[in-house]
Amino acid sequence: MQHIAERYTGASVRRSEDPRILTGSGRYVDDVRLPGMLHAAFVRSPVAHARITRIDVRAAAEAPGVTLVLTGEELERSLVPGPGIAAMFSGGAPVPAFTTLASDKVRVVGDPVVLVVAESRYLAEDACELVEVDYEELPAVMTSQAAQDPASPAIFEDLASNVLVRSPVAVFGDVDGAFARADRIVRADLRQHRHQNAPMECRGVVCSFDPESGELTVHSATQGVHIVRTTLSTALGLPPEKVRVLAGDIGGSFGLKLGAYREDVACAAASRRLGRPVRWMEDRLENLTFSGQAREESFEVEAAVTNEGEILGLRVKMTIDTGAYPGMGAMLPELVKTMIPGPYKIGALSFEWTAVVTNKAAYVAYRGPWASETWVRERMIDLIAMELGMEPLEVRLRNVATRETPPLRMVTGRSLAGVTARESLEAVAAKVDLPAFRRLQAGARGHGRYLGLGVATYIEPAPGPLEGRGGGGIMGPEQVRLRLEEDGTVTLFTSQMPHGQSHQTTFAQVAADEFGVPIEQVRVVVGDSDLVPMGFGTGGSRAAIMAGGASLHGARALKARVEEIASHLFEAGAEDVELSGGSVAVRGVPASAMSLAELARAARSPGRLPPSLAGDVEVTAAFDGGEGGWSGGSHAAVVEVDVETGQVRVERYVVAEDCGTLINPAIVEGQVRGGIAQGIGAVLLERSAYDEETGQYLSSTFMDYVLATACEIPRIEIEHLETVPLDADVNFRGVGEGGMIIAPPTLCNAIEDALSPFGVRVFEQHLPPARILELIGAIPAG
Amino acid sequence: MTSFDVELTVNGLARRATVEARRTLADFLREDLGLTGTHLGCEHGVCGACTVLVDGEPARSCLMLAVQARGADVRTVEGLAAGGKMNRLQEAMWDSHGFQCGFCTPGFLMQITALLADIPEPSEAEIREALSGNICRCTGYESIVNGVLRAAGATGFLE
Structure with a gap:
C-alpha cells in the first residue's frame, strides 16, 4: 500500500504517529512522571440523589502517605465560583449552581465528594475507604417522564423544576397545509438509548503548580488545550498566561475529553495548595459510571405523506435527558431541528423540544452529537415505506434532493450545495444489487432464515456551508x-x-x-x-x-x-x-x-x-472552511437474524461516502470503519443501563457495557465519491463522525426488514438478542 | 503491607525489585521499571490493552500480581523492536494503518505475537477469534486484521 505518488495528498501515506505508537514509546497522560508527583483519588457518591448530612475525613487525613484531603466546601473556598465549561455548551439553557466537589447534595452515582491526595494511588484509594459520608437519600429521578412530573424532587434547587428547557414550536414551511394535503399520516414514537464514548484511555490529568513563578502546568488528555486552559484559569482565578496546558498522545475520546472537568479543577487546586504535582487517572469504573453519556432522546414524529411516497412535512417533538450536570445536552436539540430534513426535499417542519435533568451521568458530546436527526428521519422513511408497501430505497430516491443551480435548501434554511446523497444511494443500491437481494431474501425465508437489508443516508456539516454556520471566536x-x-x-x-x-x-x-x-x-x-x-x-x-x-x-x-x-x-x-x-x-x-x-x-x-x-x-x-459543504454518504447493511437466539449477524456492510478530496484514503477509511463499529455496537451491544428505582448504574464494567470485538464487526466495503468542488483549493471535508451517525439507522432498518414476516416495527435503537426475541414474540416483553 | 523480593526477566534483561504483595504486574512494569508502553484500559481484565507475554503466553498484567511473575520471562511491547528497528509485525501494522489512537496497541501486538508463534499463517477467522479478547474503540478491527495477515505473509487480502 506504499504509494509512490507525485503528491502526498490523495495517497495512503504511512502515519508519522505510528513508529512511536507501535514501539510503546508514545506518551499518554498516564505516562507523565514529574518529580514529587502525588496521586489523587476521589470518594464518590454510592447513591443517585441525596443530601449530604455529614462528612468526616479525619481518619483519611491521618492515613499513611496522605498529603491532602479536600471536601467540596473547603475546595470551593479556593475557587472562583461560576459555571465553568458548562456555560460554553449550554446552548443558552439555564446553568444551575453546583460545587466542584459535591458539598450539599449528590446528584448521580459517582458524583465526586472528597478528594484524597497521597504518595501513591494505592495509598490514596486506601484513604478513600476511611472517609465517612452520611447521605439522606432523596427519590431518584431516572426518566424524562419522571423529570416532567411537577412532583419530582428538584435535582437543582435553583432551577424551578427538573425541566431545563421547554422550547417554543418552530415552524418551517406550510406545516398545516402539508398535513391537510397528505394522503396519510404516519406516526411513530422513537427512542434512542443512552450511549457512552468509552475511549480506551480514560480521562486523566497531571497538574503542577510552581509556587515560585505562580504558573500552573497541566498535562491533560484532551481534545483541545486552549479550552482546558481557559476553564482552569477561570476556575482558579489565574491569569490565562500563567496556565500552560500540554497534551501528548490521547487514547481516544469521541467527544468526551472537552475542557477541564470537575476532577481536573480539583487536582489543579490541590496542586496549587500543595506546591507539588498532582496526578489523577480515571479508572474504568469512574469512567463508565460518571464521565458522561450520550444520545438518550425520544421523539414523537408525524409524517405527512402521499400515496406515491412523497414526504410533505414532519411534525417532531423531541425530549432529551441531559443527565444530572450540565454537559452538551441542552445545545443539541436546535442542531437536530436544523438538520432533521437532511438531504431531502421535505417541504414543511414543525419542531419543539424539551430538555430535562435526571440523576444520570451528564450528557456529553459523542461522535456526531446531533445524530438522532438521522436516525429518526431514516427510521421514519422505512416506516413510511412499510406503510405504503414501497421499497424503502424508492421512497428515499423520490424525496432526496437533486443537485440543482442554485442549490436546493433544507426547509430549515441551509444550502445543500454539493450534496451527493442521490449518487451515494444509487451507488450502494447497485453494489448490493437490490433485486438480486430480494430474491435471495425470499428464498432464504422459505428455509427459515431471516435476511434483511437496510439502507440509510445522511449529511454531516463538515463544517457545512458558510452561510448559517455561526460560531465565531474560538469556534471561528x-x-x-x-x-x-x-x-x-x-x-x-x-x-x-x-x-x-x-x-x-x-x-x-x-x-x-x-x-x-x-x-x-x-x-x-x-x-x-x-x-x-x-x-x-x-x-x-x-x-x-x-x-x-x-x-x-x-x-x-x-x-x-x-x-x-x-x-x-x-x-x-x-x-x-x-x-x-x-x-x-x-x-x-x-x-x-x-x-x-x-x-x-x-x-x-x-x-x-x-x-x-x-x-x-x-x-x-x-x-474558515470557505463554502465548506457537507460530508455524507449512504450505507447499506445485510443482516441475518437468528430467530432462535435473537442474534444479529452483519453479513455485509457497504458504504458510498463523500468527504470531498481525500487527503489520505487509508486514514479516511479508518475513520469510516471505526464509526461504523461504534454504530453496530450501539445497536447490538452497548447500553448505559440504570436501575430506574434506585438510580444505581448497572453498566459499570466492560462485561456490562459491552463493546464490539473483531468477531462482531465485518469487513466494510467502501466506495469514495468526489463532491463537486466548492473552493478553488480546499475541498477536504471532515469524515470522523459519519460512520457513527449513519450505522445505527442502517442496521435498525436491516433488522426490521429481516423481521418483517413477524410484522415487527422497530421504534428503538437498541436491539440486543433478548429484545429481538421480545419483538418477534418468542419471549414475553419485559 | 507485606513486601516480596521479585526477580524476573523483562525483555531479556534480568530485573530485581521489592514489591508490595498487592502491586499488579502492570503497575510494576509501568511505575517501577518505567515501561509505560503497556497500557491500562479497564483494570478488570476485559479490554486486553495491558496484555504482555509471560513465559510466551499472553497474560493480563492488570489481573496478575508482580509477585506472581517471580522467575518468569516477561515480554512487553518495548521488547518487540530490536536495535531500534521495528519487527515484521510492527512494520506490517504500519503499512496497514493498523491502529489509530494507539492506546489498545500494545495489548494487540503482544496478543498477535503469541498468535503468530502458535499459528504462523492464521486464517482471518482464526485471527478474529484470537483477537476477540482485545478491544479497539477506533478502527473497527479490519486494519488490524489486515496487519496480521500482512505480517503472516498473506497477500490475497489486499485489493
Whole structure:
C-alpha cells in the first residue's frame, strides 16, 4: 500500500504517529512522571440523589502517605465560583449552581465528594475507604417522564423544576397545509438509548503548580488545550498566561475529553495548595459510571405523506435527558431541528423540544452529537415505506434532493450545495444489487432464515456551508503557524488535538505538497497552549477542511515568504526566484541554489535582511472552511437474524461516502470503519443501563457495557465519491463522525426488514438478542 | 503491607525489585521499571490493552500480581523492536494503518505475537477469534486484521 505518488495528498501515506505508537514509546497522560508527583483519588457518591448530612475525613487525613484531603466546601473556598465549561455548551439553557466537589447534595452515582491526595494511588484509594459520608437519600429521578412530573424532587434547587428547557414550536414551511394535503399520516414514537464514548484511555490529568513563578502546568488528555486552559484559569482565578496546558498522545475520546472537568479543577487546586504535582487517572469504573453519556432522546414524529411516497412535512417533538450536570445536552436539540430534513426535499417542519435533568451521568458530546436527526428521519422513511408497501430505497430516491443551480435548501434554511446523497444511494443500491437481494431474501425465508437489508443516508456539516454556520471566536476560523527551521524543516503548529485522527500525518501531507518538500521535512506540533495558535481543538469536523485548508494556505504563504527573502538575498526579482526540491535558486541559474537551511539561518542573522523580513521565517494563516459543504454518504447493511437466539449477524456492510478530496484514503477509511463499529455496537451491544428505582448504574464494567470485538464487526466495503468542488483549493471535508451517525439507522432498518414476516416495527435503537426475541414474540416483553 | 523480593526477566534483561504483595504486574512494569508502553484500559481484565507475554503466553498484567511473575520471562511491547528497528509485525501494522489512537496497541501486538508463534499463517477467522479478547474503540478491527495477515505473509487480502 506504499504509494509512490507525485503528491502526498490523495495517497495512503504511512502515519508519522505510528513508529512511536507501535514501539510503546508514545506518551499518554498516564505516562507523565514529574518529580514529587502525588496521586489523587476521589470518594464518590454510592447513591443517585441525596443530601449530604455529614462528612468526616479525619481518619483519611491521618492515613499513611496522605498529603491532602479536600471536601467540596473547603475546595470551593479556593475557587472562583461560576459555571465553568458548562456555560460554553449550554446552548443558552439555564446553568444551575453546583460545587466542584459535591458539598450539599449528590446528584448521580459517582458524583465526586472528597478528594484524597497521597504518595501513591494505592495509598490514596486506601484513604478513600476511611472517609465517612452520611447521605439522606432523596427519590431518584431516572426518566424524562419522571423529570416532567411537577412532583419530582428538584435535582437543582435553583432551577424551578427538573425541566431545563421547554422550547417554543418552530415552524418551517406550510406545516398545516402539508398535513391537510397528505394522503396519510404516519406516526411513530422513537427512542434512542443512552450511549457512552468509552475511549480506551480514560480521562486523566497531571497538574503542577510552581509556587515560585505562580504558573500552573497541566498535562491533560484532551481534545483541545486552549479550552482546558481557559476553564482552569477561570476556575482558579489565574491569569490565562500563567496556565500552560500540554497534551501528548490521547487514547481516544469521541467527544468526551472537552475542557477541564470537575476532577481536573480539583487536582489543579490541590496542586496549587500543595506546591507539588498532582496526578489523577480515571479508572474504568469512574469512567463508565460518571464521565458522561450520550444520545438518550425520544421523539414523537408525524409524517405527512402521499400515496406515491412523497414526504410533505414532519411534525417532531423531541425530549432529551441531559443527565444530572450540565454537559452538551441542552445545545443539541436546535442542531437536530436544523438538520432533521437532511438531504431531502421535505417541504414543511414543525419542531419543539424539551430538555430535562435526571440523576444520570451528564450528557456529553459523542461522535456526531446531533445524530438522532438521522436516525429518526431514516427510521421514519422505512416506516413510511412499510406503510405504503414501497421499497424503502424508492421512497428515499423520490424525496432526496437533486443537485440543482442554485442549490436546493433544507426547509430549515441551509444550502445543500454539493450534496451527493442521490449518487451515494444509487451507488450502494447497485453494489448490493437490490433485486438480486430480494430474491435471495425470499428464498432464504422459505428455509427459515431471516435476511434483511437496510439502507440509510445522511449529511454531516463538515463544517457545512458558510452561510448559517455561526460560531465565531474560538469556534471561528482555524489558524496554523508555520516556521522554517534552521535545519531546513518546516514546523506546523496547530490547535487541532488529534486523538487517533492522524493529523500529524495529514496536515504534513498537505503542507509538504504545497511548500514543495519531502513529507519527512514537515513536523506537526500539537498539544502545547504556549506554542499552538488559539483554537477550539479537535471536534465539530473542523480538522480536515479548516485546519487542512489553513495548512495549505499557510504553506503557500510560507513559500511566498521564502521566495521574497531569497529575492533579497539574491538581489533578484521575486518572480525570478524559485523554490523547489528543498532549495531556492535564481530561475535558470542552478549554481545560485541556496538550501532552505541556509536561507533560514541567513534570515535570522542580524543585518542580512530588511526589518520586515528579518528574524524567524514564520507565517500564520487562517481558514474558515470557505463554502465548506457537507460530508455524507449512504450505507447499506445485510443482516441475518437468528430467530432462535435473537442474534444479529452483519453479513455485509457497504458504504458510498463523500468527504470531498481525500487527503489520505487509508486514514479516511479508518475513520469510516471505526464509526461504523461504534454504530453496530450501539445497536447490538452497548447500553448505559440504570436501575430506574434506585438510580444505581448497572453498566459499570466492560462485561456490562459491552463493546464490539473483531468477531462482531465485518469487513466494510467502501466506495469514495468526489463532491463537486466548492473552493478553488480546499475541498477536504471532515469524515470522523459519519460512520457513527449513519450505522445505527442502517442496521435498525436491516433488522426490521429481516423481521418483517413477524410484522415487527422497530421504534428503538437498541436491539440486543433478548429484545429481538421480545419483538418477534418468542419471549414475553419485559 | 507485606513486601516480596521479585526477580524476573523483562525483555531479556534480568530485573530485581521489592514489591508490595498487592502491586499488579502492570503497575510494576509501568511505575517501577518505567515501561509505560503497556497500557491500562479497564483494570478488570476485559479490554486486553495491558496484555504482555509471560513465559510466551499472553497474560493480563492488570489481573496478575508482580509477585506472581517471580522467575518468569516477561515480554512487553518495548521488547518487540530490536536495535531500534521495528519487527515484521510492527512494520506490517504500519503499512496497514493498523491502529489509530494507539492506546489498545500494545495489548494487540503482544496478543498477535503469541498468535503468530502458535499459528504462523492464521486464517482471518482464526485471527478474529484470537483477537476477540482485545478491544479497539477506533478502527473497527479490519486494519488490524489486515496487519496480521500482512505480517503472516498473506497477500490475497489486499485489493
